[in-house]
Amino acid sequence: MSDILHTPQLIDQFGRRVDYIRLSITDRCDFRCVYCMSEExxxxxxxxxxxxxxxxxLVKTFVSLGVSKxxxxxxEPLVRKNALSLFEDIGHLPGLRELTMTTNGSQLEHYAHALKKAGLHRINISVDSLDAERFRKITRVGDLNKVLRGIQAAKDAGFTNIKLNTVLMRGFNDDEAIPLLQFAIEQALDVAFIEEMPLGEVDHSRGSTYVSNQATLKLLQEHFPLVSSTETTGGPARYWRVAHTNTRVGFISPHSHNFCEACNRVRITCKGELFLCLGQESKIDLMPLLREHPHDDQPLRDAILASMHIKPKGHDFDLQRTAPAVIRFMSQTGG
Structure with a gap:
C-alpha cells in the first residue's frame, strides 16, 4: 500500500484537500511597496x-499531516537574520515535494547559491517595473539593478522556472505588461500578473488603480502568441504558454476570476496565526501551542486538524468598499 494512504490529510468542510502552506518568517521588508505597506x-x-x-x-508538523508544498x-524573508538556517532545516524534509520562496530579490545575489544547496526548489521574485525611477516610486526605496543582479544570481545558481510576480496598477505601471513579458521571454523566466488585493490601508484608492487580468490578457494576446495551458504549480494562477519560448504567463485574479473553489492552501503569519483564507479573518493562534508544549506536537496537530472546520468557502473582495476588505497588510499575512 502506498505511503499516501498512510499519510493524514487536511480536508476542509467543503471537501478541499489542503496540501500547501505559505509561512511568513518576518513582517519586515527592505522595500515599502505602495500596494503592500504604508510608508510608515x-x-x-x-x-x-x-x-x-x-x-x-510548524513546517514539519504540517508535512506530517500531508502538506507537500x-x-x-x-x-522579505531574506532580511530575517539567519533565515538560511530554516531552509537548511527543512529543505530536504521527507514528504516535502516542493519548497519555494517569494522574495523581492534584493538579497538574492548574496544567498542564491546557498539557498539552492539548502534545498529550495523554486523562487518567485516580485518585479513591478523595469524602469529604475518608476521601480523606486512603487517600492519607495528599492534599487532595480540590485534586483536584476539577484535574478541573474538565481539563474547562475541553477534555479529553473523562476517566476516574476507583477501587480499592475493604473497610473503607476499599467503600461508595462508587454515589456515585462518581453523581458521574461528574453531571460527564459515565467511571469504572473496579480490583481491588487484590498489588504490594509494604503495611500491610494484601489478602485481607481485596479487593472483586471482580463484586460491584461487581451492586451498580451494582441502582441504574443499565447496558448492556453492546464498546467499548475499548486497555487491559484491560471497559465498560458508563449508559443516557441520557455515562458509561461500566469494570472492570479481574486477579483475577476475568483479561485476559491479549488483552494488548497492556508497561511501562517510570523506571529504563528494560522489564517484559513487570505481575505477572511478566520484564524487559529498556533504560537501558544508551540510554546506551551515545546516537546509535544500533538496539541499542535489537533489544532491544525480542527482548523479545517472553520476554513471559509472563499474570500469576499469588493473594490467599491471604501475600507479594505481586511485590515492587516499583505506583508503581515505573508506575501
Missing amino acids: MSFLPREEVLSLEECGR VRITGG
Missing part, C-alpha cells in the same frame, strides 16, 4: 515573532 510601518517586537526553530517545527514568505 510599525513592526512586531522580536518576542512576538516565531523563532526559526518554531517555524521549522511550502512557500516561505515575508515581508
Whole structure:
C-alpha cells in the first residue's frame, strides 16, 4: 500500500484537500511597496515573532499531516537574520515535494547559491517595473539593478522556472505588461500578473488603480502568441504558454476570476496565526501551542486538524468598499 494512504490529510468542510502552506518568517521588508505597506510601518517586537526553530517545527508538523508544498514568505524573508538556517532545516524534509520562496530579490545575489544547496526548489521574485525611477516610486526605496543582479544570481545558481510576480496598477505601471513579458521571454523566466488585493490601508484608492487580468490578457494576446495551458504549480494562477519560448504567463485574479473553489492552501503569519483564507479573518493562534508544549506536537496537530472546520468557502473582495476588505497588510499575512 502506498505511503499516501498512510499519510493524514487536511480536508476542509467543503471537501478541499489542503496540501500547501505559505509561512511568513518576518513582517519586515527592505522595500515599502505602495500596494503592500504604508510608508510608515510599525513592526512586531522580536518576542512576538516565531523563532526559526518554531517555524521549522510548524513546517514539519504540517508535512506530517500531508502538506507537500511550502512557500516561505515575508515581508522579505531574506532580511530575517539567519533565515538560511530554516531552509537548511527543512529543505530536504521527507514528504516535502516542493519548497519555494517569494522574495523581492534584493538579497538574492548574496544567498542564491546557498539557498539552492539548502534545498529550495523554486523562487518567485516580485518585479513591478523595469524602469529604475518608476521601480523606486512603487517600492519607495528599492534599487532595480540590485534586483536584476539577484535574478541573474538565481539563474547562475541553477534555479529553473523562476517566476516574476507583477501587480499592475493604473497610473503607476499599467503600461508595462508587454515589456515585462518581453523581458521574461528574453531571460527564459515565467511571469504572473496579480490583481491588487484590498489588504490594509494604503495611500491610494484601489478602485481607481485596479487593472483586471482580463484586460491584461487581451492586451498580451494582441502582441504574443499565447496558448492556453492546464498546467499548475499548486497555487491559484491560471497559465498560458508563449508559443516557441520557455515562458509561461500566469494570472492570479481574486477579483475577476475568483479561485476559491479549488483552494488548497492556508497561511501562517510570523506571529504563528494560522489564517484559513487570505481575505477572511478566520484564524487559529498556533504560537501558544508551540510554546506551551515545546516537546509535544500533538496539541499542535489537533489544532491544525480542527482548523479545517472553520476554513471559509472563499474570500469576499469588493473594490467599491471604501475600507479594505481586511485590515492587516499583505506583508503581515505573508506575501
